[in-house]
Amino acid sequence: MRIGAHVSAAGGVDKAVERARAMGAECLQLFAGGGPQSWRFTHPGPAACQAFRNKSREAGIAPAFIHAIYLVNLATPDPALLARSVEALVRSMDLAADMGCAGVILHLGSHKGGDREAALRQVEEALHQVLARSQEGPWLVLENSAGMGQHIGSSFAEVGRIRKAVGSPRVKVCLDTQHCWAAGYDVATPEGLERTVDEFAREVGLEHLVVVHANDSKVPRGSGVDRHENIGEGLIGEEGFATLLSHPAFRDIPFLLEVPGADGTGPDRAQVERLQAIRVRVGVPI
Numbered sequence: 137m138r139i140g141a142h143v144s145a146a147g148g149v150d151k152a153v154e155r156a157r158a159m160g161a162e163c164l165q166l167f168a169g170g171g172p173q174s175w176r177f178t179h180p181g182p183a184a185c186q187a188f189r190n191k192s193r194e195a196g197i198a199p200a201f202i203h204a205i206y207l208v209n210l211a212t213p214d215p216a217l218l219a220r221s222v223e224a225l226v227r228s229m230d231l232a233a234d235m236g237c238a239g240v241i242l243h244l245g246s247h248k249g250g251d252r253e254a255a256l257r258q259v260e261e262a263l264h265q266v267l268a269r270s271q272e273g274p275w276l277v278l279e280n281s282a283g284m285g286q287h288i289g290s291s292f293a294e295v296g297r298i299r300k301a302v303g304s305p306r307v308k309v310c311l312d313t314q315h316c317w318a319a320g321y322d323v324a325t326p327e328g329l330e331r332t333v334d335e336f337a338r339e340v341g342l343e344h345l346v347v348v349h350a351n352d353s354k355v356p357r358g359s360g361v362d363r364h365e366n367i368g369e370g371l372i373g374e375e376g377f378a379t380l381l382s383h384p385a386f387r388d389i390p391f392l393l394e395v396p397g398a399d400g401t402g403p404d405r406a407q408v409e410r411l412q413a414i415r416v417r418v419g420v421p422i
Contacts, residue, residue: 137420138162139411141393141403149180149235150187157195159405163390165201169231172206175220177227185234199238199390201347204228209245210262211255211288222265229270239275241310244289255288260301267304277346279310282318282362290319296339309344314351317372320358324376333385342385350391350411366395367410382418
């Protein structure tokens with residue numbers, strides 16, 4: 137089990153590795169090619185991609201994931217937005233291949249009050265298009281949602297259905313602990329986590345889980361609201377994360393922090409070390 141964080145790529149994608157190393161991260165996630173709230177995409181170029189690869193290898197930081205921009209919505213009833221979303225994902229997948237990243241993590245989007253079944257079929261077809269148009273190699277990683285704003289993918293049944301319908305070994309899954317909690321899954325107690333893991337195994341398949349977003353929650357379980365909190369400062373709590381890290385299903389899975397940090401700007405060294413200390417306490421092999 138490796139513990140890392142989402143880090144900024146400001147100044148160049150290779151700078152993300154330097155920031156990850158400075159906070160003691162063992163793996164990383166970043167936005168690459170542009171900001172999370174912009175359609176504008178700029179490829180960093182071959183030299184920057186090679187610098188990212190070299191620095192990651194030298195620092196022993198792996199795996200690395202690109203997070204797709206937040207504007208992506210594969211469930212949208214707007215055809216123009218759907219086309220832009222597919223294009224953005226193709227660019228991110230190609231960049232992940234150039235940088236040597238394991239994959240691209242994406243939010244599936246919201247149907248905005250439209251027909252849910254039609255939206256699910258549309259997502260499945262859009263994912264087919266992304267895979268067909270992008271370079272081989274990186275995974276396309278579906279992240280479970282908190283369920284807010286008519287988003288799809290808050291249930292393991294929906295995530296599993298989409299993955300199976302696409303039918304590609306390149307489609308994997310990211311489990312976000314706060315999104316699980318907000319969607320009603322109890323990940324904080326041994327009994328609740330066992331039920332959660334059993335359902336995930338049945339509906340999705342544990343063999344398709346490749347990364348965990350480790351986030352505490354500001355909001356109650358079942359609220360359907362996406363609000364991350366620092367580890368041990370939210371309603372999942374430090375003991376909840378001890379339960380998570382000690383479960384055999386997660387022993388070989390990288391954990392990536394997406395928490396506010398001390399100053400609200402994102403994960404920091406203190407948060408990475410807090411989760412690493414829990415890993416040591418529960419006796420998880422590194």
